[in-house]
Amino acid sequence: MTALAESQPPVSIRTPPPRADVDALPIAVDPLALSLNENPFPPLPAVRAALVKSIDVANRYPEFFPERLRRVVATRIGIADEQVVLGPGATGVMLQVLHAITDPGDRIVMSEPTFDGFPIISRMTRLSQITVPLDPTGHNDLRAIAYAASEAHVVVLCRPHNPTGTVESASATEEFLERVPSDTIVILDEAYVEFVAPEFSIDSVGLAERFPNVVVLRTFSKAYGLAGLRIGYAFCSKELASRLWEMQLPFGMGITSLVAVVASYRAESQLRQRIRLITAERCSLRAQLHAMGVFTTDSHANFVYLPASGRAWREVFDSIDLLVKHCSDGGVRITIGSGSSTRAVLAAIRTPALAI
Numbered sequence: 001m002t003a004l005a006e007s008q009p010p011v012s013i014r015t016p017p018p019r020a021d022v023d024a025l026p027i028a029v030d031p032l033a034l035s036l037n038e039n040p041f042p043p044l045p046a047v048r049a050a051l052v053k054s055i056d057v058a059n060r061y062p063e064f065f066p067e068r069l070r071r072v073v074a075t076r077i078g079i080a081d082e083q084v085v086l087g088p089g090a091t092g093v094m095l096q097v098l099h100a101i102t103d104p105g106d107r108i109v110m111s112e113p114t115f116d117g118f119p120i121i122s123r124m125t126r127l128s129q130i131t132v133p134l135d136p137t138g139h140n141d142l143r144a145i146a147y148a149a150s151e152a153h154v155v156v157l158c159r160p161h162n163p164t165g166t167v168e169s170a171s172a173t174e175e176f177l178e179r180v181p182s183d184t185i186v187i188l189d190e191a192y193v194e195f196v197a198p199e200f201s202i203d204s205v206g207l208a209e210r211f212p213n214v215v216v217l218r219t220f221s222k223a224y225g226l227a228g229l230r231i232g233y234a235f236c237s238k239e240l241a242s243r244l245w246e247m248q249l250p251f252g253m254g255i256t257s258l259v260a261v262v263a264s265y266r267a268e269s270q271l272r273q274r275i276r277l278i279t280a281e282r283c284s285l286r287a288q289l290h291a292m293g294v295f296t297t298d299s300h301a302n303f304v305y306l307p308a309s310g311r312a313w314r315e316v317f318d319s320i321d322l323l324v325k326h327c328s329d330g331g332v333r334i335t336i337g338s339g340s341s342t343r344a345v346l347a348a349i350r351t352p353a354l355a356i
Contacts, residue, residue, distance in 0.1 A: 028042040029041075029042065029338075031337050031338050031340035031341040031344060032321060032322050032323055032341070032344060033323050033335075033337075034322065034323055034324050034334050034335040034336075034337055034341055034345070035323040035324050035325045035333075035335065036227070036325070036335065037162075037192075037222060037301070037302055037303050037325075037333075037335045038221075038222075038225075038227050038335065039222060039223065039224070039225030039227070039274070039278075039302070040278070040335075040336070040337040040338055040341065041225055041274055042225070043225055043226070043260075044225075044263070044264070044267045044270050044271065044274075046263045046266060046267045046270075047226075047260055047263040047264055047267060049263070050259040050260060050262070050263035051256055051259065051260055051263075053259070054255055054256045054259045054260075057255060058255065060255065061251055061255070062251055062253055062254060062255040062257070062258070063251075063253070063258075064250050064251060065248050065250065066086050066248070066252070066253040066257065066258070067081075068258055069086055069253060069257055069258045069261060070084045070085075070086060072258065072261055072262055072265070073086070073233050073235075073261065074235070076265055077205060077235060078205060079205060079208075079235055080238060082238045082241055082242065082245075083208070083235045083236060083237065083238055083241045084233055084234070084235050084241065085097075085233065085234050085235075085241055085244040085245055085247075085248060086231070086232065086233045086248070086252075086253055086257075087232050087233070087234075087248075087249075087252065087253075088230040088231075088232065088252065088253070089219055089221055089227075089230040089231065089232040090117075090189065090191050090217050090218065090219040090221070090232040091117045091121060091232070092230065092232055092252075093217055093232045093233060093234045094117070094118070094121050094187065094217060095121050095124065095125070096244060096247040096248070096249075097185075097187060097215055097217075097234065097244055097247075098121060098122070098125040098127065098154065099125060099247050100243050100244045100246060100247045101153070101154065101185055101240075101243065101244075102125055102127055102153055102154060104125070104126035104127070105126065105127070105128060106127050106128065106152075106153035106154065107127065107128045107129075107130055107151060107152040107153055107154075108122050108127045108128070108129055108130065108152060108153065108154040108155070108156065109130045109131075109132065109145055109148045109149050109152045109154070109155045109156070110122075110129065110130075110131060110132070110155075110156040111131070111132055111133070111134055111140050111141070111145065111156075111157075111158070111161065112131035112132065112133055112134070112328070112329075113134070113163055113327045113328050113329050113331070114131075114156070114158060114161075114162060114163075115158065115162040115163075115189070115191075118156055127153075127154070130148050130151075130152060132144045132145050132148055134161070134164065137166070137297065137298075138161070138164035138165075138166045138297035138298075138305060138307065139161070139164070139166045139168060140157060140158070140159075140161055140166075140168060142168060142172055142173075142175075142176040143179075145157070145176070146176055146179035146180050149179075149180045149181065149184050149186075150181060150184075152184055153184060153185065154184065154185045154186075154187065155180060155184055155185070155186045155187070156187045156189060157173075157176070157186060157187070157188050157189065158189040158191070159173065159188060159189070159190060159193075159202070160192045160193075160195070160196060160299070160300045160301040162189075162191065162192070162301070162333075163303070163305050163325060163327050163331065163333035164297040164299065164305045164331075164333075165192070165297055165298070165299025165300055165301040165303055165304065165305055166297050166298055166299070166300070167196060167200050167300045169200075170201075170202040170203075173202055173207075174207070177207065177211050177214065180213070182211075182212070182213055183213065184213060185213050185214075185215060185240075186211070186213055186214045186215070187215050187217055188204065188207070188214055188215065188216045188217065189217045190204060190216055190217060190218050191217070191218065191219045191221070191222055192222055192223075192300070192301035192302060193218060194222070194223035194224075194275055195222075195223060195275060195278065195279055195282075195300060195301050195302050196300045196301075197279075197300065200300055204216045205235070208235060208236050208237060209237070212236075212237040212239065212240060213240070214236060215234050215235075215236040215240065215244070216234060216235050216236065217232070217233075217234045218232065218233055218234070218235075219231070219232040219233075220232070220260070220261060220264065222301075222302060223271065223274075223275055223302070224264050224271065225274075226260055226264070229254065229256055229257060229260055230254070231253070231257045231260065231261060278302050278336050279302075279336075281336050281337070281338070281339065281341075281342060282299060282302065282303075282304060282336045284342060285304055285334075285336065285342045285345065285346075286299070286304055288342070288346055289304070289306075289346075289349070292346070292349060292350070294306060294349060295307065295309065302335060302336045303333050303334055303335045303336055304333075304334050304336070305327075305331055305332070305333050305334075306331055306332045306333075306334070307329075307330075307331045308329055308330025308331050313326065313330070313331070313332040314326055314332075316348050316349060316351070317332065317345075317348055319348070319351075320344070320347075320348050322344055322345065322348055
């Protein structure tokens with residue numbers, strides 16, 4: 001044994017508690033977890049198989065910049081590669097966008113209530129927030145938002161809106177974009193676009209072509225059920241995308257991202273079946289709630305929204321450990337889950353002791 005080896009102190013290795021890593025994972029199928037708008041199903045079999053295979057190369061870095069994933073997404077949408085940017089979920093892309101196009105103190109307009117991530121990211125980028133209340137039906141007040149946008153650098157428009165699930169018509173959306181100043185960036189958040197019926201859909205690609213200030217934001221977290229992998233993207237004009245791509249983080253997309261997206265696209269028919277199941281369950285829950293005299297907004301996403309109406313929603317749902325999203329306006333957003341989830345929601349609302 002060398003003198004150097006003899007001089008080294010013994011290495012102490014602390015063994016972690018048994019299965020602590022596995023025990024920390026959430027439950028894939030949980031009928032009472034209805035607060036985050038997650039997909040109630042685990043990954044599709046083909047996607048799971050691709051992910052398992054990708055673990056074997058976890059010792060290798062992903063692409064320096066996600067050029068291949070960019071090409072896959074662009075091809076799917078039918079646009080040029082140079083129009084796509086990627087990030088760790090829609091929130092990660094949103095952060096990249098704001099870093100690229102704003103300076104501290106710039107103004108950003110958003111509806112109230114809205115997705116919790118937008119105010120947080122706005123604070124992270126030191127923007128001044130202007131909030132516009134929803135109209136009485138839970139829709140974006142497009143006229144008021146457009147008016148506020150005249151003095152703002154960025155506007156966020158969710159379609160479907162989070163947390164109400166409402167959508168504005170294609171014509172109203174187009175009129176809104178025409179009213180917004182051309183030097184104001186409009187972030188069109190389409191996190192739930194896959195759940196929108198064809199008769200309510202809009203041509204987002206066409207809008208991005210006609211309005212160079214529009215950035216369409218999407219995610220694989222909701223309909224695709226890949227929330228834990230954090231894969232989001234945006235598309236816009238080539239000129240604007242080139243500015244956003246400058247904020248693309250090196251090695252920023254995990255090595256699982258490409259294989260998960262490709263496998264998801266290849267399993268399109270199975271994915272569409274799951275979307276149909278979720279939307280059918282949504283319609284069923286809304287119909288049963290209405291039959292009970294409980295009003296919900298006209299949701300086009302994978303959740304329903306119950307406005308504040310004198311009902312103590314927190315007491316209704318927390319009493320049975322049903323995880324739902326309580327919103328700042330007193331309303332509650334409920335993710336669509338399985339039939340068991342629907343029955344749990346209805347049972348909670350029927351509880352006599354908590355009636356109005």
